[in-house]
Amino acid sequence: MDSALKIGIAGLGTVGAALAATLAERADYLAELCGRRIEVTAVSARDRNRRRGVDLSASEWFDDPVKLAREAEIDVFVELIGGDDDPAHAAVRTALARGCHVVTANKALLARHGVELARIAEENGVILNFEAAVAGGIPAVKVMRESLTGNRVRRVFGILNGTCNYILTTMEREGISFDECLAEAQRLGYAEADPTFDIGGHDTAHKLAILTSLAFGTEIAADDIYLEGIENISIEDIRAAADLGYRIKLLGVAQRTDTGIEQRVHPTMVPVSSEIAQVDGVTNAVAVEADVLGELMLSGPGAGGEATASAVMGDIADIAKSRPGAQRVPALGTPADRLAPYERARMRSHEGGYFIRLSVEDKAGVFASIAARMAENGISLESIVQRSRDHTVRARPQTVVLVTHATMEAAVRKAVAAITSEGYVLGTAQVIRIERPIVD
Amino acid sequence: MDSALKIGIAGLGTVGAALAATLAERADYLAELCGRRIEVTAVSARDRNRRRGVDLSASEWFDDPVKLAREAEIDVFVELIGGDDDPAHAAVRTALARGCHVVTANKALLARHGVELARIAEENGVILNFEAAVAGGIPAVKVMRESLTGNRVRRVFGILNGTCNYILTTMEREGISFDECLAEAQRLGYAEADPTFDIGGHDTAHKLAILTSLAFGTEIAADDIYLEGIENISIEDIRAAADLGYRIKLLGVAQRTDTGIEQRVHPTMVPVSSEIAQVDGVTNAVAVEADVLGELMLSGPGAGGEATASAVMGDIADIAKSRPGAQRVPALGTPADRLAPYERARMRSHEGGYFIRLSVEDKAGVFASIAARMAENGISLESIVQRSRDHTVRARPQTVVLVTHATMEAAVRKAVAAITSEGYVLGTAQVIRIERPIVD
Numbered sequence: 001m002d003s004a005l006k007i008g009i010a011g012l013g014t015v016g017a018a019l020a021a022t023l024a025e026r027a028d029y030l031a032e033l034c035g036r037r038i039e040v041t042a043v044s045a046r047d048r049n050r051r052r053g054v055d056l057s058a059s060e061w062f063d064d065p066v067k068l069a070r071e072a073e074i075d076v077f078v079e080l081i082g083g084d085d086d087p088a089h090a091a092v093r094t095a096l097a098r099g100c101h102v103v104t105a106n107k108a109l110l111a112r113h114g115v116e117l118a119r120i121a122e123e124n125g126v127i128l129n130f131e132a133a134v135a136g137g138i139p140a141v142k143v144m145r146e147s148l149t150g151n152r153v154r155r156v157f158g159i160l161n162g163t164c165n166y167i168l169t170t171m172e173r174e175g176i177s178f179d180e181c182l183a184e185a186q187r188l189g190y191a192e193a194d195p196t197f198d199i200g201g202h203d204t205a206h207k208l209a210i211l212t213s214l215a216f217g218t219e220i221a222a223d224d225i226y227l228e229g230i231e232n233i234s235i236e237d238i239r240a241a242a243d244l245g246y247r248i249k250l251l252g253v254a255q256r257t258d259t260g261i262e263q264r265v266h267p268t269m270v271p272v273s274s275e276i277a278q279v280d281g282v283t284n285a286v287a288v289e290a291d292v293l294g295e296l297m298l299s300g301p302g303a304g305g306e307a308t309a310s311a312v313m314g315d316i317a318d319i320a321k322s323r324p325g326a327q328r329v330p331a332l333g334t335p336a337d338r339l340a341p342y343e344r345a346r347m348r349s350h351e352g353g354y355f356i357r358l359s360v361e362d363k364a365g366v367f368a369s370i371a372a373r374m375a376e377n378g379i380s381l382e383s384i385v386q387r388s389r390d391h392t393v394r395a396r397p398q399t400v401v402l403v404t405h406a407t408m409e410a411a412v413r414k415a416v417a418a419i420t421s422e423g424y425v426l427g428t429a430q431v432i433r434i435e436r437p438i439v440d
Numbered sequence: 441m442d443s444a445l446k447i448g449i450a451g452l453g454t455v456g457a458a459l460a461a462t463l464a465e466r467a468d469y470l471a472e473l474c475g476r477r478i479e480v481t482a483v484s485a486r487d488r489n490r491r492r493g494v495d496l497s498a499s500e501w502f503d504d505p506v507k508l509a510r511e512a513e514i515d516v517f518v519e520l521i522g523g524d525d526d527p528a529h530a531a532v533r534t535a536l537a538r539g540c541h542v543v544t545a546n547k548a549l550l551a552r553h554g555v556e557l558a559r560i561a562e563e564n565g566v567i568l569n570f571e572a573a574v575a576g577g578i579p580a581v582k583v584m585r586e587s588l589t590g591n592r593v594r595r596v597f598g599i600l601n602g603t604c605n606y607i608l609t610t611m612e613r614e615g616i617s618f619d620e621c622l623a624e625a626q627r628l629g630y631a632e633a634d635p636t637f638d639i640g641g642h643d644t645a646h647k648l649a650i651l652t653s654l655a656f657g658t659e660i661a662a663d664d665i666y667l668e669g670i671e672n673i674s675i676e677d678i679r680a681a682a683d684l685g686y687r688i689k690l691l692g693v694a695q696r697t698d699t700g701i702e703q704r705v706h707p708t709m710v711p712v713s714s715e716i717a718q719v720d721g722v723t724n725a726v727a728v729e730a731d732v733l734g735e736l737m738l739s740g741p742g743a744g745g746e747a748t749a750s751a752v753m754g755d756i757a758d759i760a761k762s763r764p765g766a767q768r769v770p771a772l773g774t775p776a777d778r779l780a781p782y783e784r785a786r787m788r789s790h791e792g793g794y795f796i797r798l799s800v801e802d803k804a805g806v807f808a809s810i811a812a813r814m815a816e817n818g819i820s821l822e823s824i825v826q827r828s829r830d831h832t833v834r835a836r837p838q839t840v841v842l843v844t845h846a847t848m849e850a851a852v853r854k855a856v857a858a859i860t861s862e863g864y865v866l867g868t869a870q871v872i873r874i875e876r877p878i879v880d
Binding site: 018022023026029030032033034035131137138139142143146147148149150151273274275277278279290292293294295296297298299300301304306307309310311313314317318320321322328329330333334335338 | 458462463466469470472473474475571577578579582583586587588589590591713714715717718719730732733734735736737738739740741744746747749750751753754757758760761762768769770773774775778
């Protein structure tokens with residue numbers, strides 16, 4: 001058997017502690033599968049004295065993760081610190097530059113510095129693995145950068161945030177409001193005290209930026225993402241979607257178009273009979289459409305200490321099975337110096353179906369006016385439904401729900417602006433894009 | 441750039457031709473991703489003069505695939521001949537023994553000779569890749585043997601045969617009989633003229649045998665599989681299942697139990713709200729439950745020339761990216777000499793829910809008798825429903841549908857035998873096992 005693979009872990013939160021415990025508990029089993037032992041020889045965290053349920057006394061302790069990355073006697077640096085800045089950034093750069101392999105679960109770091117880090121890894125002939133950074137335990141990174149090699153991807157999309165999916169699933173299942181759901185999610189630990197990062201779609205955007213690069217061989221462009229969160233999704237939207245045979249999911253979507261690559265994160269209506277519509281609760285999913293392979297979907301746990309630790313363990317095992325310095329799998333699938341610049345397709349030219357829900361005054365001519373404004377903008381309708389809660393009472397607000405055939409976003413925006421300017425719309429028009437699992 | 445990776449392809453049917461065409465068409469792109477060119481330098485097939493839509497004139501032609509494997513100047517031997525016997529078996533052995541990597545899509549060969557071939561590959565320090573052999577384009581093999589490294593698998597199950605899934609989906613969707621569906625599937629090319637191998641579950645069993653070995657680190661035991669095909673599933677079963685909130689799928693299931701590992705292929709009722717119930721038509725799916733990761737599901741194209749060629753291309757790209765002779769990923773996940781003997785758990789001790797549909801004479805006491813026989817065998821019922829098609833006509837056969845709570849297969853068999861011996865059952869009792877996507 002070869003000499004042991006020495007691991008340094010920086011960051012001993014839920015994931016780091018689960019990883020250290022698992023590596024220790026099944027050390028013999030892993031050695032059998034990998035042909036060499038995997039040993040945690042160095043660790044770093046903020047508080048040395050915190051109880052973590054795992055004995056780390058045999059590992060060298062570092063207060064400073066960058067010092068660990070620079071000085072510890074290790075083959076692999078595992079970064080579980082988090083954040084797109086130092087010390088995570090400095091530690092990963094330092095480890096790669098001195099010829100250590102790196103495994104990280106840090107999506108924010110990769111979304112911002114992924115191309116730079118991939119380049120440093122390739123220049124130094126070491127592996128940069130980050131399976132846990134996208135969709136937690138789902139092996140989306142490996143599948144995209146290894147299994148799909150040679151395919152041209154048309155679209156990749158996914159449910160990439162468990163908090164949002166839990167909230168949307170629970171709103172539908174229990175018929176309760178967004179605010180009630182969020183409070184429950186916070187109580188259960190599925191949502192942070194400040195939930196903005198999740199429900200605003202920022203977390204999904206980080207993961208999507210990485211997937212886009214893997215899918216299309218482009219540089220990571222995390223700031224060039226159209227972003228809409230789920231905070232304005234109401235129980236009325238969910239009910240209207242269900243009536244029409246759809247479910248609402250927060251999707252991250254990247255798609256090749258004639259004018260560039262779309263990257264967008266927004267609430268999306270998907271047909272209730274599609275596989276992705278059945279992805280419930282905190283479960284995540286990644287779907288990809290590739291020209292040779294066809295359509296592939298992966299679903300599983302997108303977060304959680306154990307699932308994330310499993311992905312990190314798989315990344316470490318890949319390194320243990322490979323020859324040192326022999327790495328030819330580029331971190332982002334395409335070698336860093338061959339990545340194409342990202343060309344952004346504008347949302348104005350996005351093409352798809354739209355769901356539009358309007359609350360309008362109950363007066364003659366409103367329905368006809370709405371239909372006329374849509375027609376003037378060249379939008380053909382799949383359905384238009386007018387509803388009032390109580391037919392016995394007149395002069396109450398009426399709800400009008402429109403579903404368009406595939407059309408241009410610019411046209412929808414113009415039509416909605418024209419309708420709004422007529423003065424009979426109460427509140428704001430709700431517009432939700434429809435995503436079909438299969439692009440026609 | 442390193443020297444080109446030389447490929448020999450034996451077998452130029454749909455998959456082989458699609459593979460050769462794709463490798464030629466995107467040669468530059470693959471070279472960029474893999475760091476070396478991939479060149480088809482030798483080919484073999486039965487008929488040299490058949491038109492295949494791809495120019496193979498630059499490749500050396502061999503009439504005999506074993507001769508190609510033995511003599512051609514190649515780094516990788518791609519076996520697309522099929523069959524568990526010679527020449528496929530001899531050719532793969534020959535190639536591995538002389539130090540060539542092998543990529544194969546041949547499930548029958550692996551189900552029968554997989555352990556032997558894995559051993560030869562490991563002894564010679566070469567790679568044996570077979571992603572296309574299980575569930576076509578779905579990267580189940582890579583995920584099982586690489587991403588899940590270190591996990592203990594509890595259960596793996598899947599929809600592994602597109603023909604069966606197409607038939608079951610179409611029966612439900614169009615309300616037509618098994619025979620009508622099979623005829624349509626044959627017309628569309630989704631089923632063979634002799635469909636026994638598919639609809640009898642044998643093809644699923646081959647794939648399951650490979651998955652079991654990958655999941656549990658055991659020797660392949662393709663003959664130790666409980667097997668039931670879909671030929672006795674009627675439209676009445678599908679309707680009764682739908683009424684109860686289930687869909688019928690042909691699943692291959694391998695599961696660790698107290699008495700060994702169950703391997704079984706049979707029609708299965710899955711909850712209609714589960715992800716796997718939404719896997720329609722010729723699409724395949726593989727689901728796995730692992731102790732650290734949790735539950736993961738992959739779905740995608742299980743067959744077809746292009747999807748299969750994509751999986752083979754991914755296997756070749758993995759080899760192109762690796763150092764020659766540096767392979768430490770064992771073909772079956774666990775090194776061949778460490779594979780545990782397969783210990784079979786008997787179907788009699790299988791535990792789960794059961795759906796039982798009986799056609800009975802319409803006379804007093806039948807319902808009570810059925811309930812009594814179930815109770816005597818310690819079986820508790822989730823539901824029992826008696827139906828007649830036409831309530832105005834008496835003395836017609838009645839249908840009784842029972843759904844049991846989790847119980848032992850032996851008890852169900854005993855109860856059904858007791859009920860049948862009462863004399864009021866018309867025809868044969870239909871018994872279908874229920875599979876829950878999450879094991880409680």
